[in-house]
Amino acid sequence: MERNDILISIIIPVYNREAFIGQAIESVLGQSVVDFELWVVDDGSKDRTSDIVQGYAQRDARVNYVYQENAGVSVARNVGLSRSGGKYVYFLDSDDALDFEFLRTSIDVIERSAADVVVVGQPYQDRLPHPTALPTCGQLWRHAFLKQNSTVRFPVGVQPGEDGLFSHCLLAMTDRIAANPAGIYYYGRHEGQNHLLINRDCESVLQQMDKWFTYLDDFYSRESLFERRALHLAKFLEHEPFELRYLLMPFNAEQKERVFQSVQDFYKRRVAPYLPKEEFDSLSGRFQLFLEASSAEDFDEQYEPYKNRINNSIKWKLKLLKLLPISSWRRKIRQQLWKKEIK
The missing domain is CATH 1.20.1050 (Glutathione S-transferase Yfyf (Class Pi); Chain A, domain 2)
Known part of the structure; x- marks a missing residue:
């Protein structure tokens, strides 16, 4: 049953993460915000994940454990969302962790701005003011907005890209977007994680x-x-x-x-x-x-000369910046040019 007095619901989908799930839960329990509920949805783990999570649930009533037969991360997140009763909702990955002020600073922003979503973390600020997709770690939602758009949920059977599709569709339904660059998120780095640049399939x-x-x-x-x-x-x-x-x-x-x-x-x-x-x-x-372009080969042939032309233009502009008399102007323009550099 929904409880309207809860400030925020945190949802962690987990599958076979016995080495990391404790750290993720501890980072939630250690938040400066204490008025929360945590839903850990176990997607059919075969290791000690269940024992670890249920141990936390027995010690802290804010921790809730849900087990489901293996159905994928999207189903797990959707199940957690369906059970959540908080005013706000945040999704945390099971092998990552939050800085202790992550939730407080994000909630402060969303309450001051009356936004539907807060883009959290410095790495995602360059996507503003109109972000087109966000990873789960970079999005804190107003629950009422998610309820108003209840047909938008994490797509079942899709991974990777499920978080981008979820956020993209919701972002298409609102312009009430705020930012919290102060939110610090700690990524787990280990063999087997599903980050884009490690996934070579x-x-x-x-x-x-x-x-x-x-x-x-x-x-x-x-x-x-x-x-x-x-x-x-x-x-x-x-x-x-x-x-x-x-x-x-x-x-x-x-x-x-x-x-x-x-x-x-x-x-x-x-x-x-x-x-x-x-x-x-x-x-x-x-x-x-x-x-x-007419084909991938055609694009690749045109892309390298294009990239070199743009980068050479940026290098010349950086040299000309030295003529500007005010250092704050130079610094601001230099940062803008660096963002345009093509890697």
């Missing part, structure tokens, strides 16, 4: 991308958002399948072509008919180059 990612586009198509059709939020959708394509996958993952030539064709096909069908010219021009130059 390119074929699996390719198969998941088809599910992303199906999920997006269903959502935008159901909410009649293609015309109103075309740029938001275009920015998702730019960030998730293009920047984080095509450019960073070690796809072979055949896989690159499949990514290229998949993204271009979705863009031409579901974005291009609704995206005004001035909004297309707001996309990054390299993504525009990608969308206008």
